[in-house]
Amino acid sequence: MIVFLIYVAIFVGSFLLVKLLVHRTTGDFTARKTVTFGDESAVRPNRIASVVSVLTIFLLWGAFTGSNWVPGFLHAPGPFVGDATFTYTAEAEGVAPDDATVTIRVFPVGEEVDAPEVDPGEGWARNDSATVGAWRSGLVRVDQNDEHGRDEGHTVVAVNGEPIAPGGEVITEYGRVGMSPKGTLNFEPAKGWQMEPIWLPPPEAVMARLGEIAREGYRGSTLWEHLGWSLFRVIAGFFFGAMIGIPLGYAMGLSDWFRGWFDPIVEFMRPVPPLALIPLVIIWAGIGELGKIILLFLAALWIMAIAARSGVSGVSISKVHAAYSLGASKWQIMRHVIVPNSLPDIFTGARVAMGVCWGTVVAAELVAAEKGAGMMIMVASKFQLTDIVIMGIILIGVIGFGIDILMRLAEKALVPWKGRG
Amino acid sequence: MNGLSIDQISMRFDLPNGSSVQALKDVTLELGAGELLSVLGPSGCGKTTLLNIVAGFLAPTSGEIRLNGHRVTGPAAERGMVFQQGALFEWMNVRDNVSFGPRMAGRRERDWGANVDHLLEVVGLRDFKEKAVYELSGGMQQRVALARCLANEPDVILMDEPLGALDALTREKMQSLVLKLWKETGKTIILITHSVEEALLLGERLLVMAPRPGRIHREYRLPFADIGVGEDLRAVKKHPEFARTREEILGMIWDMEEEIMGRAEVTGGAAT
Numbered sequence: 257m258i259v260f261l262i263y264v265a266i267f268v269g270s271f272l273l274v275k276l277l278v279h280r281t282t283g284d285f286t287a288r289k290t291v292t293f294g295d296e297s298a299v300r301p302n303r304i305a306s307v308v309s310v311l312t313i314f315l316l317w318g319a320f321t322g323s324n325w326v327p328g329f330l331h332a333p334g335p336f337v338g339d340a341t342f343t344y345t346a347e348a349e350g351v352a353p354d355d356a357t358v359t360i361r362v363f364p365v366g367e368e369v370d371a372p373e374v375d376p377g378e379g380w381a382r383n384d385s386a387t388v389g390a391w392r393s394g395l396v397r398v399d400q401n402d403e404h405g406r407d408e409g410h411t412v413v414a415v416n417g418e419p420i421a422p423g424g425e426v427i428t429e430y431g432r433v434g435m436s437p438k439g440t441l442n443f444e445p446a447k448g449w450q451m452e453p454i455w456l457p458p459p460e461a462v463m464a465r466l467g468e469i470a471r472e473g474y475r476g477s478t479l480w481e482h483l484g485w486s487l488f489r490v491i492a493g494f495f496f497g498a499m500i501g502i503p504l505g506y507a508m509g510l511s512d513w514f515r516g517w518f519d520p521i522v523e524f525m526r527p528v529p530p531l532a533l534i535p536l537v538i539i540w541a542g543i544g545e546l547g548k549i550i551l552l553f554l555a556a557l558w559i560m561a562i563a564a565r566s567g568v569s570g571v572s573i574s575k576v577h578a579a580y581s582l583g584a585s586k587w588q589i590m591r592h593v594i595v596p597n598s599l600p601d602i603f604t605g606a607r608v609a610m611g612v613c614w615g616t617v618v619a620a621e622l623v624a625a626e627k628g629a630g631m632m633i634m635v636a637s638k639f640q641l642t643d644i645v646i647m648g649i650i651l652i653g654v655i656g657f658g659i660d661i662l663m664r665l666a667e668k669a670l671v672p673w674k675g676r677g
Numbered sequence: 678m679n680g681l682s683i684d685q686i687s688m689r690f691d692l693p694n695g696s697s698v699q700a701l702k703d704v705t706l707e708l709g710a711g712e713l714l715s716v717l718g719p720s721g722c723g724k725t726t727l728l729n730i731v732a733g734f735l736a737p738t739s740g741e742i743r744l745n746g747h748r749v750t751g752p753a754a755e756r757g758m759v760f761q762q763g764a765l766f767e768w769m770n771v772r773d774n775v776s777f778g779p780r781m782a783g784r785r786e787r788d789w790g791a792n793v794d795h796l797l798e799v800v801g802l803r804d805f806k807e808k809a810v811y812e813l814s815g816g817m818q819q820r821v822a823l824a825r826c827l828a829n830e831p832d833v834i835l836m837d838e839p840l841g842a843l844d845a846l847t848r849e850k851m852q853s854l855v856l857k858l859w860k861e862t863g864k865t866i867i868l869i870t871h872s873v874e875e876a877l878l879l880g881e882r883l884l885v886m887a888p889r890p891g892r893i894h895r896e897y898r899l900p901f902a903d904i905g906v907g908e909d910l911r912a913v914k915k916h917p918e919f920a921r922t923r924e925e926i927l928g929m930i931w932d933m934e935e936e937i938m939g940r941a942e943v944t945g946g947a948a949t
Contacts, residue, residue, distance in 0.1 A: 572764065574760045574762065574764035575764045575765075575766065577732070577734055577752065577758060577760070577764070578758060578760060578764040578822075578825075579766075579777070579781075580733075580734075580751075580752035581732060581752050581753075581754070581756060581757055581758040581826075581831075581835075582754060582757070582777050582778035582781060582825070582826075582829050583753065583754025583778055583781055583782055583829060584777075584781040585781070588781050592766070592777070592781070593766065596766070596768035597766075597768070599768075671768075672809065673767035673768055673809065673811055676767055676809075676811035
């Protein structure tokens with residue numbers, strides 16, 4: 257909630273600041289439009305906003321994980337680390353209540369520390385010491401070193417002077433002191449607002465892990481092998497899907513029998529998410545490469561068939577008539593009119609299909625795989641290696657984005673007439 | 678025999694609601710080689726249907742079309758067509774569009790190259806050969822369509838309102854171009870148009886069609902196309918005979934439109 261409010265504050269604040277400081281200096285036609293609200297073509301992404309947006313994500317990520325990348329004064333309050341103390345008051349049969357101090361060394365998780373040396377102090381209740389990891393909690397058996405143990409009715413009645421009962425708690429400046437139903441104290445150092453690395457590692461840890469896995473690999477395969485296998489499956493599945501789907505779509509666009517025959521199948525299969533097919537494909541084809549490629553083939557097939565069909569339907573009849581009047585044969589009309597005219601639709605379909613395939617391959621690898629981007633994050637999550645999980649998610653996103661950019665560039669180069677007919 | 682003969686063409690088709698439409702009824706016409714016929718008529722009189730039948734895109738319910746003695750059964754290179762919107766192939770440049778017909782016929786570039794380049798020059802697109810067609814203006818696209826049709830050397834050119842989408846000035850220039858090409862190539866041309874002026878200027882013969890059912894209402898033989906070849910088209914329009922014929926035809930079409938509207942009112946359709 258706090259993160260969200262900070263995010264909104266940065267959004268609004270940077271907007272106001274940029275509006276105040278930056279005046280549009282371009283003098284192009286759009287800049288002269290007075291009506292921009294409602295004119296979609298006049299809305300161009302503000303690149304300053306994009307930069308600030310990305311920086312904000314990293315800033316929040318860094319600030320709430322105590323990253324080195326973010327200057328210390330921007331860090332959210334971290335977990336308490338150091339020596340925490342509180343006093344307790346104990347009672348036992350036949351003696352007066354006595355106070356003692358507990359010193360707890362709170363250490364960053366992963367380090368080895370010894371409990372601090374403490375002076376036993378005076379009275380029958382002795383001073384205690386213990387260690388607790390940051391973000392963790394630990395039992396403090398204060399009665400163990402006291403002169404009157406539990407067998408003599410040792411009970412803690414107050415912490416820092418505030419009364420405490422089994423099941424209750426006292427909040428100290430260092431954290432929470434709770435009492436279990438059986439009367440044992442436990443100490444939970446203050447957590448601050450930062451995320452524990454096991455939930456969200458700081459960005460530099462993710463980067464470091466990326467470097468490490470790029471050098472040394474993960475689970476017996478290099479990073480490039482993992483990503484390469486995922487990409488290979490996508491390309492193989494998409495290739496076969498397009499090889500079958502495009503001719504099928506053409507046939508559906510050109511022949512009433514094909515249209516009638518395949519319409520129910522295509523219309524039925526289209527809304528079935530490929531993920532729903534994973535169990536069936538595993539049953540039929542196993543968890544090996546074949547199963548994954550079949551799955552991606554099915555994911556791409558219907559999309560490509562529908563794209564090719566709509567590409568054929570989109571040919572304006574006057575172009576076909578013109579070609580016939582110029583003496584073209586059916587085959588020539590197919591080759592020189594229908595195919596080129598459907599290419600823009602097919603490219604659009606291919607972009608969608610590649611996106612769906614990439615999503616599906618990751619999901620399929622999450623279920624079962626020996627190599628692949630999805631397998632990497634799945635296995636890492638089982639070992640609580642959140643940094644690898646986040647690294648994998650980022651890589652998957654970057655590759656998916658890269659695929660889309662490549663498809664767009666190819667589209668621009670190969671079908672420059674798109675939308676110009 | 679040479680030329681195009683349209684013999685007793687009728688066209689009737691069923692509508693989804695069970696009724697049927699008589700689009701054409703007993704249309705008969707002889708067109709000699711090299712004649713330019715313009716066809717006028719109110720909307721719904723079957724002009725475009727007639728043209729599509731001649732082109733071979735539609736089969737008439739009865740009657741037949743003969744070109745140079747043989748029967749027309751489908752589209753063929755002998756009958757070229759120019760559409761209202763160029764119907765150009767955007768994935769080809771201007772020259773590839775114009776040479777489409779010869780290339781599809783499997784002819785080599787040395788056979789058609791000179792002719793295509795000449796045609797591009799005639800229509801004033803010599804400097805745009807390598808341009809993509811979607812970069813051209815509407816008038817230029819229409820000139821590409823005209824050149825594409827001519828490059829295929831058809832016997833008959835069918836034009837379905839080829840200049841309808843152009844602005845007035847471009848249209849006037851294109852009218853001169855059509856006349857010039859007609860005289861130079863000696864092709865038989867059927868031109869469908871909405872503009873009475875255009876029909877008078879270009880048509881050696883002029884057909885006024887009437888609707889419901891679509892039929893020939895009246896035929897004219899006009900001198901203006903021959904005058905216009907040598908003269909400025911605007912001068913032709915000042916000809917007293919031109920003005921008289923134009924008024925006569927306009928009145929004729931106006932009456933037909935009135936009649937359609939009146940019928941619509943009687944049958945309960947609110948004529949607006």
